[in-house]
Amino acid sequence: MPGHAAATEAEDLAAWHSALRAQFPIVAGHPGLAYLDSAATAQKPQAVLDVVQEYLTTSNANAGRGTYPWANRTTSLIEDTGRRVKTFLGDPDPDTSAVHFVSGTTEGLRLVALDWLVHELRDGDEIILPFADHEANLSPWLEAVESLARQGTRVTVREMPYQASSGDYDTDRLAGLVTSRTRFVAVTHVHHVYGGDMNVHRIRRAVGPDAVICMDAAQSVGHLPVSMKALDVDFAVFSGHKALALPGTGAVWSRGVRGAPFAPRGWGGTPNTVGIASLHAALDWLDRAGVERIERWTVELASRLTDGLRTLPPYHVVGCQLSLAKGSSVQQRHGIVTFRHRDIDSADLGFILFSHGFMVRADSLCQGRAGENRSSVRVSLHAYNSRHEVDRLLEVLTELS
Ligand code: PLP
Numbered sequence: 001m002p003g004h005a006a007a008t009e010a011e012d013l014a015a016w017h018s019a020l021r022a023q024f025p026i027v028a029g030h031p032g033l034a035y036l037d038s039a040a041t042a043q044k045p046q047a048v049l050d051v052v053q054e055y056l057t058t059s060n061a062n063a064g065r066g067t068y069p070w071a072n073r074t075t076s077l078i079e080d081t082g083r084r085v086k087t088f089l090g091d092p093d094p095d096t097s098a099v100h101f102v103s104g105t106t107e108g109l110r111l112v113a114l115d116w117l118v119h120e121l122r123d124g125d126e127i128i129l130p131f132a133d134h135e136a137n138l139s140p141w142l143e144a145v146e147s148l149a150r151q152g153t154r155v156t157v158r159e160m161p162y163q164a165s166s167g168d169y170d171t172d173r174l175a176g177l178v179t180s181r182t183r184f185v186a187v188t189h190v191h192h193v194y195g196g197d198m199n200v201h202r203i204r205r206a207v208g209p210d211a212v213i214c215m216d217a218a219q220s221v222g223h224l225p226v227s228m229k230a231l232d233v234d235f236a237v238f239s240g241h242k243a244l245a246l247p248g249t250g251a252v253w254s255r256g257v258r259g260a261p262f263a264p265r266g267w268g269g270t271p272n273t274v275g276i277a278s279l280h281a282a283l284d285w286l287d288r289a290g291v292e293r294i295e296r297w298t299v300e301l302a303s304r305l306t307d308g309l310r311t312l313p314p315y316h317v318v319g320c321q322l323s324l325a326k327g328s329s330v331q332q333r334h335g336i337v338t339f340r341h342r343d344i345d346s347a348d349l350g351f352i353l354f355s356h357g358f359m360v361r362a363d364s365l366c367q368g369r370a371g372e373n374r375s376s377v378r379v380s381l382h383a384y385n386s387r388h389e390v391d392r393l394l395e396v397l398t399e400l401s
Pocket of ligand 1: 136190219
């Protein structure tokens, strides 16, 4: 009986969730607060905290510079974590790809732009950039182009086309922009304001076999299965701290088959060894918890919130309304819901919500220049958020409507 099967699945998911939520000490320790800002940074499960404690109290040392066991263990830890990132990302070519640790997506994208792309582009080349995505996925590429222009190398920048109705990339118009000089395309896996899956798997067909595709995976790694094989991109950059690891962690995965290998130059200095240890533990934890289940859970919560908001006239949900409705086939969406109140300023709404225990982002949202520039309230969810938190939030929002 389909109704019965659906009810059982919902109950199983709820049981899985309550065991999982208990593993986050900061969440369990603050029952009166609801952390709804995971797109900014995520909370950490006990398993990650344990690994941090264990590493710092048993083998803390620098990497690659010692001959004693703690240093050797740290060097192995970094190498192991590089391999762990590759398996977590469904890397089809682990022998040719590389993982470079960074402090987060911003640093990673800047490194690809200023330490790799500038050496790849030639006079007359063209690149395509997503002007309505996160600023971190726009400004470094423009900086690279400006730096080349100062040396007399002229690169044409084209704007990634978006579908007005859904906010997704318009791959038909994108294909029309591609020429024999198109060398590089920057994309985002999940949009940080609208929560929409940007259907990156369709980009390769639109841009052809030769262009390098760099994907900002800040809002997807740890939230949904991410497969380099399925997406066919050349770079994927993410923030470990948004994927349950410590602040100051992130990685650039590079496939190494188009253009020169990604090998940042210069003296790298001491790596964030404990952060890298925490990233390994976070990826292990995510695999054990099941990223597919995390995706189902956060999508369910986001739909619950969106469907509730749609019944309250003063609220305007930012982004494609259809894609945000539960069960919509227009565009897969993830655990991010951004909205405004018709009469209450978003910053004020943020303060009001905190007075009820809800921690949300209430601000403008670091979007590139073609994107939203009005301030709004963003609720972003992760595995530890509960149906009860969303229902309580809706109650408060209803009182304010
Ligand atoms: N890209 C996207 C899509 C983001 O949402 C963010 C952060 O919110 C970033 C890049 C920057 O990430 P970080 O601050 O970890 O460098």
